[in-house]
Amino acid sequence: MKTLIVYAHPEPDSLNGALKDLAVSTLEAAGHEVRVSDLYAMEWKAVVDAADYGPSASSPLKVARDSGRAFDSGTLTPDVLAEQEKLRWADTVILQFPLWWYSMPAILKGWVDRVLTRQFGYGVGEYSATKYGERFGEGALAGRRALLSVTVGGPESHYAARGINGPIDDLLFPIQHGILYHPGIEVLPPFVLYRADRLTSEEYRDAAKAWQERLLTLETTEPIAYRRQNFGEYEIPALTLKEGLESTGRSGFGLHVRS
Numbered sequence: 001m002k003t004l005i006v007y008a009h010p011e012p013d014s015l016n017g018a019l020k021d022l023a024v025s026t027l028e029a030a031g032h033e034v035r036v037s038d039l040y041a042m043e044w045k046a047v048v049d050a051a052d053y054g055p056s057a058s059s060p061l062k063v064a065r066d067s068g069r070a071f072d073s074g075t076l077t078p079d080v081l082a083e084q085e086k087l088r089w090a091d092t093v094i095l096q097f098p099l100w101w102y103s104m105p106a107i108l109k110g111w112v113d114r115v116l117t118r119q120f121g122y123g124v125g126e127y128s129a130t131k132y133g134e135r136f137g138e139g140a141l142a143g144r145r146a147l148l149s150v151t152v153g154g155p156e157s158h159y160a161a162r163g164i165n166g167p168i169d170d171l172l173f174p175i176q177h178g179i180l181y182h183p184g185i186e187v188l189p190p191f192v193l194y195r196a197d198r199l200t201s202e203e204y205r206d207a208a209k210a211w212q213e214r215l216l217t218l219e220t221t222e223p224i225a226y227r228r229q230n231f232g233e234y235e236i237p238a239l240t241l242k243e244g245l246e247s248t249g250r251s252g253f254g255l256h257v258r259s
């Protein structure tokens with residue numbers, strides 16, 4: 001495997017740092033190649049602006065159009081080009097981050113915003129009355145797998161089906177389905193570590209063991225069975241799930257996962 005770990009935590013000596021280091025050592029010891037994008041250490045620029053598209057950026061700025069043009073002409077900034085090259089190189093992508101405000105840290109969202117440009121992350125394929133691009137099951141990054149490794153302050157019950165924060169699968173849906181599956185990446189079930197701020201050393205040992213087991217079975221783990229956009233399950237061009245396909249008891253985000 002060729003694994004890219006995109007890691008977002010400001011403190012190297014953090015729980016997230018430890019999980020990232022463990023992933024690197026575990027995968028390398030098993031003979032896999034690993035590259036790490038340590039976003040804080042890289043001082044990753046997290047905001048999209050006109051400087052991303054050089055002197056030929058439109059005025060007023062049109063981010064999607066400018067990013068696609070810069071992608072096509074190879075004039076994206078070197079930091080973005082380097083991350084796109086890492087994504088092309090990788091067959092497996094791990095995003096390692098703490099849950100902050102029910103989502104990813106801003107620096108990681110900024111990596112997504114800047115790296116997944118038009119023609120690379122979205123806007124791929126034919127857009128017409130009968131087709132709405134190559135997305136959700138197809139796309140420029142098809143053939144890759146991804147995994148979220150997330151530490152969470154609250155206990156698991158807060159993120160259960162009836163938990164006050166909403167189910168963790170729902171909270172992670174915008175990342176797993178909207179960001180990763182959208183450009184064609186298959187998404188493995190996440191590794192979630194709850195009550196992270198209160199972890200005892202014994203709990204850390206158990207968590208580290210469970211994380212290593214997940215890492216060593218990445219190639220054989222079944223991805224989440226998200227439905228594919230262009231293979232008969234959605235009405236075109238409305239992109240609504242066809243009547244009668246919903247699995248019993250599934251609603252909301254869950255509609256888009258096959259039983």
Ligand SMILES: Cc1cc2nc3c(=O)[nH]c(=O)nc-3n(C[C@H](O)[C@H](O)[C@H](O)COP(=O)(O)OP(=O)(O)OC[C@H]3O[C@@H](n4cnc5c(N)ncnc54)[C@H](O)[C@@H]3O)c2cc1C
Nearest residue numbers: 014015016018098099100101102151152153154196199204
């Ligand atoms: C801005 C912000 C927003 C947040 N939003 C949410 C939210 O929406 N929902 C929610 O549930 N939580 C939230 N939290 C809590 C957050 O998810 C946790 O603080 C975070 O996941 C803990 O990860 P960490 O790497 O920062 O932990 P650290 O603070 O580095 O470590 C946590 C504990 O893990 C243990 N530990 C750390 N390193 C090691 C090691 N190497 N070996 C053994 N044990 C170790 C220690 O016991 C330590 O106290 C938020 C926190 C912040 C700052």
